[in-house]
Amino acid sequence: MVRGRGHGRGAWWQDRFHDIGARVTAPREVVIDILHETNDHVSAADVYVKAHEINPSIGLTTVYRTLDMLTQMGIVQKFDVGDGKARYELVNNPDGKKHHHHLICLGCKAIIDYSEFLDDELEYIGKTQNRLSKKYNFTITDHAISFYGFCERCRSG
Amino acid sequence: MVRGRGHGRGAWWQDRFHDIGARVTAPREVVIDILHETNDHVSAADVYVKAHEINPSIGLTTVYRTLDMLTQMGIVQKFDVGDGKARYELVNNPDGKKHHHHLICLGCKAIIDYSEFLDDELEYIGKTQNRLSKKYNFTITDHAISFYGFCERCRSG
DNA sequence: CAATAAATGAAAATGGTTTTCATTATTAAA
């Protein structure tokens, strides 16, 4: 781990960028700031709208490219709710959310984070992961648990 | 063509169709046959190609519509691997697969079914589902567990 | 068979995402 570079707030991701030979640019900084400021599961278009408010010269293409790159780096988690557009959220970094999973409403597509009961999860996932990777000769690097159903508002309709 | 309700091979889905007032048509029969014959996680285009071989007059639109309808009815499970096209598989019916989850290769997008260790899963999921639905006032109807990683072939490259 | 409405297929539209390419900006070297 390279140290002595990231001083000051918000420098951690710049270190990560330097480590892989990627440049620190204004559009990238804006995108990451936006991800920091929201607690939501945002689409590329969501990010683009906010980025455009901050700096109208930032294009949608760059938003996509930055989100892809951050996903590749493991800084951002990309996932799908079933409405045709990918969602993104900061995860597993100093300023982002910790390991968690989702409740997804099939009605309004709302996403609820949950990170309770992680000890039970650790036990179950750990054991299962071990057995599966052995049995199927498969290197497991990540997992996702999603519960589907209906939120309070959508339960009536 | 017309069979008595609940009698004969392949009639189970026709009953389900009748029950919701949907008609039993040739294209729908072809699509369901194709889903039966494969053990794969197929895309709409995959199904279309096979359907077209059997009956060239069947259109892609109808394949989409049938897959949607079957998903709606819970006969088919639709899900996303991250390559931009939805996948479908028969599930939870007399001729389909039983409850299971997936190992997804981030390299080649291969999907491995697993249904082992269901007793451990039942315990963990059941407990967690109970606690979550109470805490978030959320009616849970389904869940998905996915492990991501790399299959044997993709581990080298 | 006739009446009726559901289902179908071809073509066009949609919409999220990716590609292309000329221009700009970052970075390390001089």
Next chain:
DNA sequence: TTTAATAATGAAAACCATTTTCATTTATTG
């Protein structure tokens, strides 16, 4: 600081899975 190399950018176009439209066909019921 200037410069050279090249990574990054944005606008527009392309892409492509999925959906919509609509005229036609077909399953179903009596």
